[in-house]
Amino acid sequence: MKKLVKITAAMLMTCALITGCSSKPTDNNDPQTAATWEDQLGKKGVIAIGISPDYPPYESLDASGNMEGFDIDMVAELQKYFGSEDAPYEIEWVQMSFDTIISSVQTGQVDLGVAGFTYDPDRDVLFSEPYMESGQVALVNPDSDIKTVDDLKNKKIGAQLGATAEKAANSIEGADVQAVSSVNVLIESLKSNALDAVVVDIPVAKGYVENAGFVMLDEVLIDESTSIIAAKGNDELIAKVNEAVKAFKASDAYNELKEKWGMN
Ligand code: ARG
Numbered sequence: 001m002k003k004l005v006k007i008t009a010a011m012l013m014t015c016a017l018i019t020g021c022s023s024k025p026t027d028n029n030d031p032q033t034a035a036t037w038e039d040q041l042g043k044k045g046v047i048a049i050g051i052s053p054d055y056p057p058y059e060s061l062d063a064s065g066n067m068e069g070f071d072i073d074m075v076a077e078l079q080k081y082f083g084s085e086d087a088p089y090e091i092e093w094v095q096m097s098f099d100t101i102i103s104s105v106q107t108g109q110v111d112l113g114v115a116g117f118t119y120d121p122d123r124d125v126l127f128s129e130p131y132m133e134s135g136q137v138a139l140v141n142p143d144s145d146i147k148t149v150d151d152l153k154n155k156k157i158g159a160q161l162g163a164t165a166e167k168a169a170n171s172i173e174g175a176d177v178q179a180v181s182s183v184n185v186l187i188e189s190l191k192s193n194a195l196d197a198v199v200v201d202i203p204v205a206k207g208y209v210e211n212a213g214f215v216m217l218d219e220v221l222i223d224e225s226t227s228i229i230a231a232k233g234n235d236e237l238i239a240k241v242n243e244a245v246k247a248f249k250a251s252d253a254y255n256e257l258k259e260k261w262g263m264n
Contacts, residue, residue, distance in 0.1 A: 037234075037236040037239065041111050042110075046091075047079075047090070047111050047112060048094055048109075050101040050114075051095055052115045055116055055201075057203055058116035058201070058203070067093060081240075081244035094109070094110050098161070098163060105230065106124065106231050113125070113230075116201060118164045118227075126230045126231065127227040128245050130227050131249065133224070135201070136202075137217060139200060140196065141190065149219040152197055153172060157169040157175045158199070159179055160180065162181075168221040187208065187212070202216075203261075203262065207262065228245065
């Protein structure tokens with residue numbers, strides 16, 4: 001037994017000497033030990049991404065349970081900028097409820113979060129260059145007597161748990177805010193009049209107006225922009241993501257995808 005421990009210890013040391021193995025450099029300011037974006041990934045060659053597919057047209061599940069949406073197509077474009085043509089990086093999507101993505105990024109369970117994330121300085125993560133402009137708006141039923149933001153006062157308003165919609169709803173005077181983790185549940189509750197209004201991003205609201213007959217209030221509650229997130233400290237990784245986002249935004253694919261998903 002003792003011998004085995006010794007051998008294992010020796011192997012670990014050799015491993016550390018030869019490859020550096022899993023030991024990550026801690027001081028990124030020291031050029032001798034500076035981490036690269038690849039070092040900042042949980043697994044080499046793989047980019048693990050947290051996502052909550054309950055938010056069309058950013059991301060949702062199609063009839064056969066496959067993910068679709070602007071964010072999915074965007075990542076397929078961004079993927080081209082990671083790794084080489086013969087050794088492309090693999091994307092590993094990890095589906096989770098929206099309110100757990102930030103902590104999963106912070107604890108390194110996933111490398112990035114891509115889920116229509118609003119830039120918000122209260123969120124303790126790194127944000128990429130924005131890839132979309134948005135804002136929070138209220139959806140109501142077509143027969144509702146709520147016509148303006150002012151009419152939302154003292155009403156029962158649904159918002160996704162941990163989303164900026166929750167903040168926006170809480171800023172309405174006297175609002176009874178119901179924070180729920182699934183947007184699909186919020187929409188069903190609005191349909192059945194268990195809620196008076198639901199707050200979501202503008203492109204999401206527009207989709208529900210077109211496909212489900214809801215009405216969107218004109219006035220925007222908060223103006224926002226949308227980014228990809230990474231853990232604090234992973235500066236090289238977010239810099240690499242920024243390079244990719246900038247190239248993507250300058251490419252034809254950007255406008256094509258905005259058109260495809262009705263996000264113009
Ligand atoms: N933009 C909002 C936020 O960042 C909501 C995003 C919700 N995304 C989702 N996939 N459910 O808080």
